[in-house]
Amino acid sequence: MSIPNKHYGELKDSYLFYNIAQKVKKYSEAHPDKKLYRLGIGDVSLPLCDAVIKALHKGVDDQAAKDSFHGYMPECGAPFLRETIASYYNKRGVNLTSEEVFVSSGASDELGDIIDMFDRNTSVLIMEPAYPAYVDANVMAGKKIYHLPTGSDEGFLPLPKEDTVADVIYICSPNNPTGAVYTKEGLKQWVDFANRHGSVILFDAAYEAFIEEDELPRSIFEIEGARTCAIEICSFSKTAGFTGTRLGYTVIPKDLEREGMNFNSMWVRNRTTKTNGVSYIIQVGGAAVFTDEGQKQIHENINIYKNNAKIIMEALDEVGIWYCGGKNAPYVWMKCPDNMGSWEFFDYLLENIQVIGTPGEGFGKCGEGFFRFSSFGSPEDTAEAAHRIKKLLGKG
Numbered sequence: 442m443s444i445p446n447k448h449y450g451e452l453k454d455s456y457l458f459y460n461i462a463q464k465v466k467k468y469s470e471a472h473p474d475k476k477l478y479r480l481g482i483g484d485v486s487l488p489l490c491d492a493v494i495k496a497l498h499k500g501v502d503d504q505a506a507k508d509s510f511h512g513y514m515p516e517c518g519a520p521f522l523r524e525t526i527a528s529y530y531n532k533r534g535v536n537l538t539s540e541e542v543f544v545s546s547g548a549s550d551e552l553g554d555i556i557d558m559f560d561r562n563t564s565v566l567i568m569e570p571a572y573p574a575y576v577d578a579n580v581m582a583g584k585k586i587y588h589l590p591t592g593s594d595e596g597f598l599p600l601p602k603e604d605t606v607a608d609v610i611y612i613c614s615p616n617n618p619t620g621a622v623y624t625k626e627g628l629k630q631w632v633d634f635a636n637r638h639g640s641v642i643l644f645d646a647a648y649e650a651f652i653e654e655d656e657l658p659r660s661i662f663e664i665e666g667a668r669t670c671a672i673e674i675c676s677f678s679k680t681a682g683f684t685g686t687r688l689g690y691t692v693i694p695k696d697l698e699r700e701g702m703n704f705n706s707m708w709v710r711n712r713t714t715k716t717n718g719v720s721y722i723i724q725v726g727g728a729a730v731f732t733d734e735g736q737k738q739i740h741e742n743i744n745i746y747k748n749n750a751k752i753i754m755e756a757l758d759e760v761g762i763w764y765c766g767g768k769n770a771p772y773v774w775m776k777c778p779d780n781m782g783s784w785e786f787f788d789y790l791l792e793n794i795q796v797i798g799t800p801g802e803g804f805g806k807c808g809e810g811f812f813r814f815s816s817f818g819s820p821e822d823t824a825e826a827a828h829r830i831k832k833l834l835g836k837g
Contacts, residue, residue, distance in 0.1 A: 457803030490738035514718030518544025566607030569805030620766015
C-alpha cells in the first residue's frame, strides 16, 4: 500500500528565489546603510487603476443589499465577464463565444489544474529557459517531460523539428524569462506541427498586453488552425495589476478534440466538479478592465513599465551587452559579460552597485550565463539602477 504521491520526491529544490533572498539578507545585514535597487521582482508595483477600484467598491456594495447580493457564482465564470472577454478577443479579429472562455482565480492556478485533462502517460515538451512551475506541475503529475533547450542564436524562440516528441507543448509568448515574442510565422509552425501530430499546445499569454507591434500575435488564436490544437491561458496580473487580487481566464475552443473527447466539455465538467467559481466582487473588478476607461488606465500603467524596460535596454546598448526582450515584454534577458556565470554576475551586481536581478540558471540549465531584469520596479529606482549598470559595465 502506498499513500503519498511519490512524484513529489522527484521535485528539485526551488532554490532560486530562496537563494536570492538569503544573499540579499546577508548583504543588507553587513551593509545596513546601502539602498538596494530591485530589478528582479516579477510582481507589479503600481496600484490597481481607478476604474477597477470603483468597480470593486460597487461589487462590495452589491453584496450589502438583498436585491443585488450574489452567493455562489457560476463555476465557469459569470456570464457578464465571459461575454466581456470574448468581446475583447472579437474586437481584435479572434472570433470566440462566451462559452469558450473560462474565468479562473489566476493563470498560475490554471496552468497547474489544466493538466487534469491529460492522461497520466502523456508526454510534455517544455522550452527552456522556462517558468519553473511548468516543470514542477508536471513532475507532480508524473508526466514524461522533454526539455527543449534554446539559446541566443535562435533568439530563444525554437521551432519544431519532425523528430520533436510531445503530446502537450508549452509555449509562453511574450516569454518569461526571456521576453522573446513569437511571430505569426513562428507560431504557425508550432500550430501545424501540433495538428499533424495530434499534440495540444498550452499557450501562456500572461504578458500579451505588453506587445506593441501590430504584426506580432497577442493570441495563438490569431493563427489559422489553432482552434483544433490549442488552449490559451491568460492573466489579469501583469495586464491590470491583479497579482494580489487574483483573476485570470482560459480559452478552450469547442473545436478542440482528441480521441473522441471534447476538451471544452471536459473542462466544464472539471470546473463544475472542482471549483465554486471566482468571487463576484473580483469578477466585477475584472470586467472594468475592458471598459474604454479601464483600457486607457491600465495601458498608462503598462507604459510606465515599458519605459522602465526601455531605460534598461538603453543602458545595455550603451555598454554593448547582448539582450532580448524588453520592447514587447516586461523582462530584459541579457548575456552576462566577460563569460560570467549567472550567480557570479548576481553577486557582482549586488556587491558593487546594489542592483538585484534574477540569475538565468534558475530557469533551466540553458539559462546559465544569462540574467533577467524586470521592469516592474519604480521609475526612479530603475533609472538609478540603469545608471549604475552603465557605470559598472562601461568601466567609466
